[in-house]
Amino acid sequence: MATRRLPPLALLACASATGCSGWQSALDARGSGSRALEALFWPVTAALALVWLAVMLVLAAALLRRRRPVPAQAARRSEIAVWAATLATVLVITVLTVASHLTTRHISRAAADPLVIQVRGYQWWWQVTYPDSDGTGAVVTANEIHLPVGRQVRLELSSADVIHSFWVPSLTGKQDMIPGRDNQLTFVAETPGILRGQCAEFCGLQHAHMALLMVVEPPAEFEAWLAAQRQEAAPPAGPMLRDGQRIFEQRPCGACHRVRGTAAAGEIGPDLTHFASRGTLAAGVLPMTRGAIAAWIADPQTIKPGNNMPLVPLAPDELQAVSAWLASLR
Template structure:
């Protein structure tokens, strides 16, 4: 229950949130939803018109076989079809331009979040003018409702693509190039997103969860995340901390306030407070942590986390410590 308290909006929409472009949660998504409906309705009407013309032509041909008539050139029909095509294409182009321009507008005072894609997880950095307020986390993005958010996108390896369909459209993350995306969440809740560009073996398992919450709840969450890792309680958790610092864990992961200062993998300072592990693969429970640490390649083949040999007691100690990091 303590973990859920850190993300109070998590279950507002059900259990795992929603991922649908037809359920917009903000202005950018609403613009795209309207554009989607316009294109769908227009194309549907064009298809119906084509089917009606085809049916009429077939019936006319059958009648002509029974009672031959002089051939007439359908100049008027062809001209009307060409004019309708020009009007429809022009209208859809203008609508697309207006929607894109509206989404691309830069609102004042956005919350700036730098998102970096890896195979196959997300590094999340909250910028701030004060260096001591810069926050680094992974795979889970918290934002305040009602405030514009600018996501600055980059990739560490291959092309990825950021997509949270309930809030905005897709934007590619290309190595060596910076892109950005701005949106606003109007209602609190959990919005599921994913990588939308094939990026390797585990592309389908590169999800992220965006939690929109009231501004005061977001600020409390951010303040809590800026704190150092919770101190271990009891001998088992203390043993787990020593293992994390002394084994390969600390060479790849950071746990602020400890000697673990690796930069290769996700920051684990508050890993116990995240809803999911391994970019959406597993719920954050002690059992899931044990399964992931014991054999990460079975759960997510091809990921960069090696199998670290631990005894049963050591594994229990490490998971007891990591679950405490909320």
């Protein structure tokens, strides 16, 4: 629960807990896919390191050995040595090929009833849709994916503009999002926690700032979160928040962003209905605090140059009201 209420703190805690390996690391397996990959990674690395070491040792021996006259059977011996080494190479790579094939098969085994989530890449943010499975309405959010722990998940990946690549290294390997093609990714998140991912295919000016969070929760918490997300935005409490909503609706903000339950129904930018429930804003650039929201609205092009959010001129009190209202959208 705490993780959900205090996301920025949670992020920091997460970052410090995992220490150097980071919270976006291929060697910090928290999912079925990445665990299988890690299980493949270490033996392969060890085997290849040994091969390298062996070659280096032989090379060193070749350089350092005492020089004697070349024996008569040198050519024969060399030939045997070279062919034996080549045969060994063939063996090693055959084993590795088979191992990697088995891992691929293991990873992509599909379950009967996965949780389906649609993720669509935009320059430079992620749209996340939980399709309407039981008539209670679809949930659209951005830059943060909540998952139940232990359940198989299928992400349906698509792109709205250029090629992006979905990568949360602690969960599983990456998969490209390609215009005109449908890709998917299947995995099980195995431990609760917050994981970070980021776009892995170069996608333009702000490729560096296209991150997302994966929030892995116990199933009950996940269901509660999903139910909360289905709700419309709560009506503003107090005059300042009311002002904030009005300004948001009347100024260009509402032309791009949707906040369900208000007149803001834009389709271009991320859905902000439960904006403040997310851990970060602007696809992982800033922590979700009221101050950061104000800073972002005040000058998005300095914080994330080239992104598609324009600098909307607002008076200081307007800015305060809008950011307060946005910070109240939980």
